[in-house]
Amino acid sequence: MHPLVLRVTERLVERSRATRAHYLALIEAAAQQGPQRGKLQCANFAHGVAGCSGHDKQTLRLPDAANVAIVSAYNDMLSAHQPFEHYPPLIKQALHEVGSVGQVAGGVPAMCDGVTQGEPGMEIGLASREVIAMSTAVALSHNMFDAALCLGVCDKIVPGLLVGALRFGHLPTLFVPAGPMPSGLSNKDKAAVRERFAEGKASREELLESEMAAYHSPGTCTFYGTANTNQMLMEVMGLHLPGASFVNPDTPLREALTRAAAQRVVRLTRQGGEYLPLGHIVDERCLVNAVVALHATGGSTNHTLHLPAIARAAGIQLTWQDMAELSEVVPTLAHVYPNGKADINHFHAAGGTALLIRELLDAGLLHEQVQTVAGPGLRRYTEEPFLDGERLVWRAGAGASLDESILRPAARPFSPEGGLRLMQGNLGRAVMKLSAVAPEHQVVEAPARVFHDQAELAAAFQAGELERDFVAVVRFQGPRCNGMPELHKLTPFLGVLQDRGFKVALVTDGRMSGASGKIPAAIHVCPEAFDGGPLARVRDGDPIRVDGRSGELRVLVDAAELAARTPLAAPPPAAGCGRELFAFMRASFSTAEQGASAFTASLEALR
Structure with missing residues (x-):
């Protein structure tokens, strides 16, 4: 061992x-x-x-x-x-x-x-x-x-x-x-159509045909x-x-x-x-x-x-x-x-x-x-x-891989380490999946652009406001605030901007999940903004360093200035689609690092 x-x-x-x-x-x-x-x-x-x-x-x-x-x-x-x-x-x-x-x-x-x-x-x-x-x-x-x-x-x-x-x-x-x-339409081809649609270069009919050929x-x-x-x-x-x-x-x-x-x-x-x-x-x-x-x-x-x-x-x-x-x-x-x-x-x-x-x-x-x-x-x-x-x-089972572009022996890995990085710094603790991020994109230092949901970022992209280097801070997406939804709608927009040569990254107390792609994303940030975590003190233009190699997650603002800022209050809870029924559960959720679970406190009480 x-x-x-x-x-x-x-x-x-x-x-x-x-x-x-x-x-x-x-x-x-x-x-x-x-x-x-x-x-x-x-x-x-x-x-x-x-x-x-x-x-x-x-x-x-x-x-x-x-x-x-x-x-x-x-x-x-x-x-x-x-x-x-x-x-x-x-x-x-x-x-x-x-x-x-x-x-x-x-x-x-x-x-x-x-x-x-x-x-x-x-x-x-x-x-x-x-x-x-x-x-x-x-x-x-x-x-x-x-x-x-x-x-x-x-x-x-x-x-x-x-x-x-x-x-x-x-x-x-x-x-x-x-x-x-x-297998249907390849995931690579599906992703390419999504990015073209985000840029207005593919019609909704093309997008739907692509999606239905992939999920068939x-x-x-x-x-x-x-x-x-x-x-x-x-x-x-x-x-x-x-x-x-x-x-x-x-x-x-x-x-x-x-x-x-x-x-x-x-x-x-x-x-x-x-x-x-x-x-x-x-x-x-x-x-x-x-x-x-x-x-x-x-x-x-x-x-x-x-x-x-x-x-x-x-x-x-x-x-x-x-x-x-x-x-x-x-x-x-x-x-x-x-x-x-x-x-x-x-x-x-x-x-x-x-x-x-x-x-x-x-x-x-x-x-x-x-x-x-x-x-x-x-x-x-x-x-x-x-x-x-x-x-x-x-x-x-097979004695050797039949395709080493997909599955390799331990003696010839794609990378000598796994695809997970623990991110730490004055913005809290988070995780980053590095395995899909190219080495040249794993470190980003750029001004923050702050959003409170993924729809705001999409609107800014469509308005042409994001044609520059920036770190997207999408906050109030943690488990205790709104249940911690996945933020996949961000992926095509940020991917397009990265392909255009801009240095972009994402920092969020929300999730990206298994389809997390080529954008460096520090996710599951805790403490979350809802609980007054440091993300609630970040302002537009604050320089942020997201270093997937060293695990550094930091807003480059003087500590005294950051501490003096009043944390932004969380938006009111959303209603509809049954979300109000889960308010009691959101109130009981543990931090992301503890599993974002409503059961953590009750199980810990049994020690």
Whole structure:
């Protein structure tokens, strides 16, 4: 093992000793009570099985049968989640074949950032993660279940499912993906049309045709954003079956993997003889592995929010400092859009997660001796699934990359370090994703131009006011102010200005997520402007230095002058599109560095 990876892991274990011990005691107490349905009062049990077939009712009265909760994020408006429509019958049939039962225990909401981007609904996107976690808890609260299958793919859905499931960490739990859509119009060509539209050089009809050629069928969007980063992380964390992440929907292999997931989770129950609860899989080593894989692939910056929140749900105190130190020694092995030209299907074909995990294991960057749903040890995840006739089998993954422009060995990385930088200075703390930013654009020092939302910046661009070097400060976009929406609408405008030769950067307490592109962007700034953070004191024209190489984030104003300024007051909260319903949640959000979670305070109180 690399000494720094070990050092960060040991520090994480020590820092989390009290909270992790409390968490393990909590789930151990729940596990000792055994399957709960056998202890329910007769009326309670009758309610729980009233909708079942006669066969399933009888099966559930047997102590050796397992009842598996199916928690699904299905809806047919999201392409990534549309395939889940047909999963419950498939899962139930697979469970019947091993003498067990499945019940759809609950559904969780699943909203699409791609649909809500730049719209009012985006302001409840991050809060939806908390709603999903609570919905998962409601689904599992009936005490009817011996295990769980979580069906989810996209941005806030998988983290929310995992946070909720971890509070029932005594249950064996397996995550079941749906896979990416087949490749359509390339992400590079799609981005080019967006930039031409921003300049008025492409019509709305051309833009719509381009977008629909890119997002064209059921399955996850093919760029390496938060959704596909989720899938990669679930595999590296040992919560998927090996090789399950990037098999396309509605294929025989996808169906075989879904059936196998259902039957595998039964074997992980006490009745199945290989009892392995979720809370024992997700430990400090598992989370370090997730961070390492995030860096090695240039994954979504949203996971600088999600991974700390997930960790805290398991009693583990993961910090940005941990993540940044790991980034220093983890090489970038993958270039998938927006970090490269390829899409996730190309990554899968070049060797995919099996090759990635093998390279990281052999380089001593991943903990191998971890628990996974496939059995002990992460080496199992260097294998790939195949169909031998109708039988699902695993065999060794690719021995070498089939395309080193997409996926490289650790000995020949794209970069010797990962794609994340911790930014610090008198403007606070932030993160920057460097893997998609060319070296010549990683340092910007220029006057500030201050905006309170992305629409103001768009209007300034259209008015021709931004034809110069500047640092865009977009504030009052943090979790406690307006829910921390993603700010993707900024990307085409800033990209055009950078292409015209101007030095531009972005500083914001909002999010940019997995599609963060070629612009140097210090995001998730905390403390946020809403809480009187330094961003609320910045004025137009203040020189700002954004140094992605050194991690410096600084307004070049005398400290006394900056302190003497009155922080600008936050704008009044917006109403409409349901945003007013989430005011109580915004008031409870922790800082971005603590996961921007409404649960942080309540979980910390359990120490």
